[in-house]
Amino acid sequence: MISAKGVSLRYKDGTLALKDVTMEIKPGELVFLTGPSGSGKTSFLKLLMGMEYPTTGTLTVIGQLITKEEVKNIRKLRKSIGPIYQEFKLIDGRTSLDNVMMGMRFLDIPSKKIKKIAEEAIERVHLEQKKNTLVENLSWGQSQRVAIARAVARKPALILADEPTGNLDYENAINILQLLYSFVDSNTAVIITTHATHLIQNVPHATCIEVEEGKLRIIKGEARVDETRT
Amino acid sequence: MKLVHNIGYFLREVANIINMNLLSNLLSVLGTGLILFLLGLVITGWNISSKVVETLQKEAEISAYFNETVTYNKAEEMIEYINSIDGVENARLVSETEAFSRMQDILGEEAKILELFDENPFEAYTEVRINLEEMDFVLNQISIMEGISYVRDNKAVLEQVQRLTRGLNMISYLVMIAVGITTLVIISHLIRQSIYNNKDQINTLRLLGAPDSFIGFPFLLSGILLTLTGGILATIFIVFLINMGYNQLTGALPFIPLPNRGTLLLKLSVLLPAISIFLGVLGSIFGLYKER
Ligand SMILES: Nc1ncnc2c1ncn2[C@@H]1O[C@H](COP(=O)(O)OP(=O)(O)OP(=O)(O)O)[C@@H](O)[C@H]1O
Numbered sequence: 001m002i003s004a005k006g007v008s009l010r011y012k013d014g015t016l017a018l019k020d021v022t023m024e025i026k027p028g029e030l031v032f033l034t035g036p037s038g039s040g041k042t043s044f045l046k047l048l049m050g051m052e053y054p055t056t057g058t059l060t061v062i063g064q065l066i067t068k069e070e071v072k073n074i075r076k077l078r079k080s081i082g083p084i085y086q087e088f089k090l091i092d093g094r095t096s097l098d099n100v101m102m103g104m105r106f107l108d109i110p111s112k113k114i115k116k117i118a119e120e121a122i123e124r125v126h127l128e129q130k131k132n133t134l135v136e137n138l139s140w141g142q143s144q145r146v147a148i149a150r151a152v153a154r155k156p157a158l159i160l161a162d163e164p165t166g167n168l169d170y171e172n173a174i175n176i177l178q179l180l181y182s183f184v185d186s187n188t189a190v191i192i193t194t195h196a197t198h199l200i201q202n203v204p205h206a207t208c209i210e211v212e213e214g215k216l217r218i219i220k221g222e223a224r225v226d227e228t229r230t
Numbered sequence: 231m232k233l234v235h236n237i238g239y240f241l242r243e244v245a246n247i248i249n250m251n252l253l254s255n256l257l258s259v260l261g262t263g264l265i266l267f268l269l270g271l272v273i274t275g276w277n278i279s280s281k282v283v284e285t286l287q288k289e290a291e292i293s294a295y296f297n298e299t300v301t302y303n304k305a306e307e308m309i310e311y312i313n314s315i316d317g318v319e320n321a322r323l324v325s326e327t328e329a330f331s332r333m334q335d336i337l338g339e340e341a342k343i344l345e346l347f348d349e350n351p352f353e354a355y356t357e358v359r360i361n362l363e364e365m366d367f368v369l370n371q372i373s374i375m376e377g378i379s380y381v382r383d384n385k386a387v388l389e390q391v392q393r394l395t396r397g398l399n400m401i402s403y404l405v406m407i408a409v410g411i412t413t414l415v416i417i418s419h420l421i422r423q424s425i426y427n428n429k430d431q432i433n434t435l436r437l438l439g440a441p442d443s444f445i446g447f448p449f450l451l452s453g454i455l456l457t458l459t460g461g462i463l464a465t466i467f468i469v470f471l472i473n474m475g476y477n478q479l480t481g482a483l484p485f486i487p488l489p490n491r492g493t494l495l496l497k498l499s500v501l502l503p504a505i506s507i508f509l510g511v512l513g514s515i516f517g518l519y520k521e522r
């Protein structure tokens with residue numbers, strides 16, 4: 001599903017955010033990316049969504065090569081990804097429900113079903129009472145749940161969640177994580193970045209990757225991270 | 231793309247886009263309305279002037295005057311011959327009395343001046359209606375006829391009118407180009423502004439994989455809606471103005487050959503909205519394209 005070979009990412013200002021990453025993630029995997037702030041977790045997710053391109057190395061996501069030349073196809077690839085951004089990127093001036101539906105309108109989902117699927121997704125994140133509330137009036141945790149609902153309602157093959165538990169109390173954080181795990185199946189991989197290592201220690205079948213200064217190091221699990229190269 | 235199924239969504243987006251910048255959108259509607267109104271005026275002027283030319287061209291005529299030697303019977307014969315010349319539509323004799331009463335009609339209240347004459351100062355002549363294109367040939371044919379003292383034509387007047395309409399056509403084309411460019415600039419600028427105002431939303435939609443056609447369609451729609459509103463405003467004003475003008479003109483200046491009112495109104499109320507839609511589409515596409 002994801003294959004990176006010698007991938008590095010250097011931002012325009014010279015920051016080397018990822019260094020020579022070689023790894024593979026298969027469908028059905030649940031992957032945690034942990035590591036200190038500024039270590040490169042978000043940068044890695046950005047590469048997977050084609051928001052940035054590898055400076056060196058080759059990266060393919062669901063069969064799609066991530067390079068500048070592939071912009072058009074990357075746009076199509078994004079339809080198969082359910083992104084949950086660290087800063088949510090909800091669309092102001094719309095209700096929670098509208099935001100969730102907005103993420104589905106251009107997918108191959110019959111338009112009659114869109115509303116029903118969106119409502120179900122809203123229910124799964126327990127926001128029934130807030131579905132007609134404008135998103136700018138939601139609390140931080142509620143906004144986060146709308147972002148999650150928007151991502152999962154799309155029935156993506158790859159869910160990328162950037163800090164979905166940040167700022168949530170223990171109980172809500174666990175709930176959110178369990179919700180995200182529930183989308184892992186034989187076709188769907190879920191990648192979650194988090195600082196909260198204590199929340200994920202006992203998750204079975206999960207792969208934990210620690211990111212440190214742009215390097216990925218596997219802590220536990222199935223994903224293969226090639227550490228021989230530097 | 232699922233245009234039809236999402237039409238409700240798109241319309242809400244259009245409302246959003248227009249609302250976000252309501253004042254400048256309203257001003258643009260007024261602006262394009264005004265410009266299209268000018269265009270409507272020019273089209274109207276164009277229609278009227280070509281109607282005038284058309285009418286005048288049908289009036290192409292030659293008056294041929296006889297020698298004193300020509301008797302009435304001889305004149306009849308000559309008219310028969312003139313009628314057989316190619317390019318002559320109709321030739322007929324205008325008698326002294328008819329010539330006199332025509333002048334009376336033309337002079338109207340000033341006709342009293344004719345009473346100063348002891349006897350009718352007019353002479354009989356032949357009035358020849360012809361095709362404008364054949365004017366030179368017919369003129370030549372008649373003037374070489376025996377018994378004709380001289381011929382008079384209204385060619386100079388007709389040519390002047392034609393030159394005038396050619397000038398008017400030039401102006402119309404220029405105004406059309408100016409209107410087109412101005413509307414395009416206004417609308418494309420407006421769309422770019424709207425896109426800028428919505429850039430966060432557009433960016434998010436791109437990240438979610440929405441195709442540009444899906445993202446751009448509401449902007450295209452709002453561009454069309456704005457110019458079309460301008461176009462409809464312009465049409466309402468011009469229809470109002472033409473109705474007023476016709477009511478006044480047909481009373482005061484009955485001899486001006488105006489084009490049929492209904493046809494003119496229909497033409498304008500199809501043409502102006504159609505042009506505005508066309509310009510709206512084009513302007514929005516420019517706006518969208520520049521923003522890529
Ligand atoms: N657009 C950018 N331009 C330049 N540098 C950037 C950019 N985005 C991120 N960086 C830098 O790249 C490094 C990795 O950032 P990244 O956002 O990936 O960290 P992170 O692991 O997600 O951190 P956090 O846990 O705080 O979200 C940081 O040093 C950051 O300052």
Ligand SMILES: [Mg+2]
Pocket residue numbers: 041042043086162
């Ligand atoms: Mg981050």
